[in-house]
Amino acid sequence: MGNKELAEDSLIARRRDVEEEEVVGLVHDSNEVISQLERGDWSRRVVCILGMGGLGKTTLARKIYNGDKIKSMFRCCVWGFVSNDYRAQELLMSLLKLLDLPAEEYKDLTDQAKMKRKVRERMSGKKYLVVLDDIWNTQVWDDLQGAFPDDNNGSRILITTRVKDISHYTRATFTYELPFLNESQSWELFCKKVFCKEKCPHELEPLGREMTKACKGLPLAIIVLAGMVAKKERSPREWIKINNHVSWYLAQEEEYRIVTNILKLSYDDLPQALKPCFLYLGVYPEDYEIHVRRLCQLWIAEGFIQKKEVGPSNSPEVEDIADMYLDKLVERSLVQVASRRTDGGVKTCRVHDLLRDLCISESRENKFMEVCTNLDAIKCNSRRMSLQYRGELRLTEDNQSSARSLLLFGENTYWENESEGWKQIKNGFKLARVLDMNRVVLCLSPRGLKTLIHLRFLKVRASSVRIGNDVLASLCNLSNLETLYLGIEKPITLPNKIWKLKSLRHVYLDIDVYVLTEKLSVGASISRMKIGETKVKNLQTLRSIYLNARTASVLSKGMFPNLTKLTLCREVTELPEPPEKELLENSLRCLNKLRTLKLLGIAKLPLDRDAYPTSLTKITIGYFPPLDARMIKTLGQLANLRTLKLFRGGIIGDVNCVAGDFPQLQVLHLTDVQQYGRWKVDGGAMPQIRYCNDPRIL
Incomplete structure (x- = not known):
C-alpha cells in the first residue's frame, strides 16, 4: 500500500471519530427537550421536534x-420510522420487534387492530418513551395513538415533523422548533467533519468559512459539503476551486435551491464508478432501511462492480469492492448508517429524503431509473423500474417497459394467475437482469422464468413446495444467475442441476419468522451429487440447509471449495441419522475458507477444535437444546474466532476460560440462554473482548 492510500485510510479512521452524538449545536437542544420530557404530571404527554428537512430532527431525537x-x-423505549410513505401495519410490526414479541405470536397478527392491541399489551404498565420519527399527516396519529396506553405513570411520546399542524393536532405539550445553525456552529460542524480533532490551517479558514456560509445553517448541507472537501487536497488552490464551484452552482438558482445545489455538487464530485451506485439508492422508498448485503448484490448484478485484477493472488472479490464503495458513500455523508454489524461493518443504511430526491431527478434525466408511484404510469423507457405504490402489486398488459431491472415495493401480493403479473414479466422483461419481488408470493408456476436467460438476481416467495420446486427447476437454465433469495414455508430440495450454474454465488432460503420454531422443520435438503462432478467454485453463501447425511456427503467432497457463509439447521425426521456431531465434522471438513457458520437447533458440536475450519471468524448458535459446556470451551480454542452469538438455548456445566482461550474474540452476545453453571474467565482469557452483553460473564 502506497503513502497516498495510507494517508487516505488514516483520514477515514480519524473522521470516524466524529460520532453522531458530537454534532454541534445539539447539546442545548437535547437538554431542552429532555427537560420537557421530565416535566408535567403523570399522564401520557406528547413532545414535538419541528423543523425543515435536513435540519437534524432525527439526529437530535436519536x-x-x-x-x-x-x-x-x-x-421501555421504542423507535418508529414513519415517513411520507407511511403504512400503519409495517410501523406497528417494527414496534413489536423492538418490544421483543415472541416469534410464535406473529402468526396471529392478521390485521391492524390486532397489532395495535398487541403493542398496547406489551407496553401496558411500563413507563415508556415512544419516538415517532418524521410524521407527515394527521392520519398517522389517528391510526397509532390508541396503541400507546396511558397508565398515568409518566410515559411520553416524542414526535419529529416538518409540518407545524401535526404539533397542534397531537396536542403536544411542548414543541421545540429546531433552529438553523449559526455561523459559529456551522463552522465548528464543518471543521469536525473535515479535520476531526485537528485545527483548520490559518490560510484555509477564510475560504472554509465562505463555503460554509453558503449552506445557510442547514446541517445536512454542511455535512455533505464537508464530506466532499475532506477528500480534497488541503491547499488554497484546491479550496479556491471548490469555492468557485459552490458559488457557480448557487448563482444558477433561487435561494430555495441552495441545498439541492450543494448536494448535486457532491454527486458531481463522485468518482464515475460510484455515481451509479449512489443513484441506485433512489430505487428504495422514502426512509426505507436498506440491507447493505442485498444492496451490494444488486450493484453487482447490475454490473456496477467490476472485479479488479490486482495480481494473481490479490484480486479482491466483487463483494469486497462493493463494501468499499458503500463505505466511500458513507464517508462522503451521502448515506446514513442505520445499524452496524457486531464487527463494526454497516448492516443497514438510509438515504436522506433530499438526497433521495436528487437520485430520482438525476436518474430520470438520463434514463438511468424510473420510480413509479402510480400503477397507470408504468410505461418506462429507463433501464430500471422501481414500483412504489399503495395496494397490491399488479401488472397489466398495458404496462410495457424497456427496463432490464424490476424492483417491487408495496403490500403483500399473491399472484394466483398469470394475468396478475407473471405473464407481463416474462413478456415485457425478457432482458431482465434483476427481479426483486419483495412482497410478491407466487401461487402459480413461473413457466416463463427459464426464458429470462440474462437474469442475475432473483428474490421471490413461493406459496407451496410445488411452486418452490418449480422455481428451482426453472432456474437451472439461467447460466448468469448470481444471487437467489427464495422465500419458503415448507421444506424443499435443491436439485443437482442448480450447481451447474457457474455464476451462482449466493443462495438464501428465507424462512418467515413465525414458522421458525423450536423444531426448525423448515429448510432445504441437497440432492445427492456424484463424486467427480464439477465443483461449484463461485458459491460463497448457503443459508438454511438441513444438516443430514446427504448434506455432509456433498460438503465433505469439497464441492463448494470457496464457501464463506453457511447456515445449517436441524432436520426433524423419523429416519435414523448419524450423530449430529459426526455429521457436522464431515460437513466442515473441506470448508477451508468458511468465515461465518450459523447452527440452528443443533445440540451436539465437535469437541475437537481441529474439526472446525481455522478460517472461522463468526459462529452463531440458536434454538438449541442445552449444550455441554465443554463444547463452548472447544470454541474458545479457535484461533481466529472474533464473534460468538448464542440465542434461545442453554449451557450445562461450568465454562472455564483460562489464559489463551478465545484469543481473538471481540464480541460475545447471549440472548435467552439458560446457564446451568457459571462462566469463569481467568486473566489472559478473551484479551481482545470489546463487547459482552451478559454481566454474569465479564
Missing part, C-alpha cells in the same frame, strides 16, 4: 433516545 438519562427515566 441523541436523546440513546442518552443514559433517557434510559434511566424510561423502562
Whole structure:
C-alpha cells in the first residue's frame, strides 16, 4: 500500500471519530427537550421536534433516545420510522420487534387492530418513551395513538415533523422548533467533519468559512459539503476551486435551491464508478432501511462492480469492492448508517429524503431509473423500474417497459394467475437482469422464468413446495444467475442441476419468522451429487440447509471449495441419522475458507477444535437444546474466532476460560440462554473482548 492510500485510510479512521452524538449545536437542544420530557404530571404527554428537512430532527431525537438519562427515566423505549410513505401495519410490526414479541405470536397478527392491541399489551404498565420519527399527516396519529396506553405513570411520546399542524393536532405539550445553525456552529460542524480533532490551517479558514456560509445553517448541507472537501487536497488552490464551484452552482438558482445545489455538487464530485451506485439508492422508498448485503448484490448484478485484477493472488472479490464503495458513500455523508454489524461493518443504511430526491431527478434525466408511484404510469423507457405504490402489486398488459431491472415495493401480493403479473414479466422483461419481488408470493408456476436467460438476481416467495420446486427447476437454465433469495414455508430440495450454474454465488432460503420454531422443520435438503462432478467454485453463501447425511456427503467432497457463509439447521425426521456431531465434522471438513457458520437447533458440536475450519471468524448458535459446556470451551480454542452469538438455548456445566482461550474474540452476545453453571474467565482469557452483553460473564 502506497503513502497516498495510507494517508487516505488514516483520514477515514480519524473522521470516524466524529460520532453522531458530537454534532454541534445539539447539546442545548437535547437538554431542552429532555427537560420537557421530565416535566408535567403523570399522564401520557406528547413532545414535538419541528423543523425543515435536513435540519437534524432525527439526529437530535436519536441523541436523546440513546442518552443514559433517557434510559434511566424510561423502562421501555421504542423507535418508529414513519415517513411520507407511511403504512400503519409495517410501523406497528417494527414496534413489536423492538418490544421483543415472541416469534410464535406473529402468526396471529392478521390485521391492524390486532397489532395495535398487541403493542398496547406489551407496553401496558411500563413507563415508556415512544419516538415517532418524521410524521407527515394527521392520519398517522389517528391510526397509532390508541396503541400507546396511558397508565398515568409518566410515559411520553416524542414526535419529529416538518409540518407545524401535526404539533397542534397531537396536542403536544411542548414543541421545540429546531433552529438553523449559526455561523459559529456551522463552522465548528464543518471543521469536525473535515479535520476531526485537528485545527483548520490559518490560510484555509477564510475560504472554509465562505463555503460554509453558503449552506445557510442547514446541517445536512454542511455535512455533505464537508464530506466532499475532506477528500480534497488541503491547499488554497484546491479550496479556491471548490469555492468557485459552490458559488457557480448557487448563482444558477433561487435561494430555495441552495441545498439541492450543494448536494448535486457532491454527486458531481463522485468518482464515475460510484455515481451509479449512489443513484441506485433512489430505487428504495422514502426512509426505507436498506440491507447493505442485498444492496451490494444488486450493484453487482447490475454490473456496477467490476472485479479488479490486482495480481494473481490479490484480486479482491466483487463483494469486497462493493463494501468499499458503500463505505466511500458513507464517508462522503451521502448515506446514513442505520445499524452496524457486531464487527463494526454497516448492516443497514438510509438515504436522506433530499438526497433521495436528487437520485430520482438525476436518474430520470438520463434514463438511468424510473420510480413509479402510480400503477397507470408504468410505461418506462429507463433501464430500471422501481414500483412504489399503495395496494397490491399488479401488472397489466398495458404496462410495457424497456427496463432490464424490476424492483417491487408495496403490500403483500399473491399472484394466483398469470394475468396478475407473471405473464407481463416474462413478456415485457425478457432482458431482465434483476427481479426483486419483495412482497410478491407466487401461487402459480413461473413457466416463463427459464426464458429470462440474462437474469442475475432473483428474490421471490413461493406459496407451496410445488411452486418452490418449480422455481428451482426453472432456474437451472439461467447460466448468469448470481444471487437467489427464495422465500419458503415448507421444506424443499435443491436439485443437482442448480450447481451447474457457474455464476451462482449466493443462495438464501428465507424462512418467515413465525414458522421458525423450536423444531426448525423448515429448510432445504441437497440432492445427492456424484463424486467427480464439477465443483461449484463461485458459491460463497448457503443459508438454511438441513444438516443430514446427504448434506455432509456433498460438503465433505469439497464441492463448494470457496464457501464463506453457511447456515445449517436441524432436520426433524423419523429416519435414523448419524450423530449430529459426526455429521457436522464431515460437513466442515473441506470448508477451508468458511468465515461465518450459523447452527440452528443443533445440540451436539465437535469437541475437537481441529474439526472446525481455522478460517472461522463468526459462529452463531440458536434454538438449541442445552449444550455441554465443554463444547463452548472447544470454541474458545479457535484461533481466529472474533464473534460468538448464542440465542434461545442453554449451557450445562461450568465454562472455564483460562489464559489463551478465545484469543481473538471481540464480541460475545447471549440472548435467552439458560446457564446451568457459571462462566469463569481467568486473566489472559478473551484479551481482545470489546463487547459482552451478559454481566454474569465479564
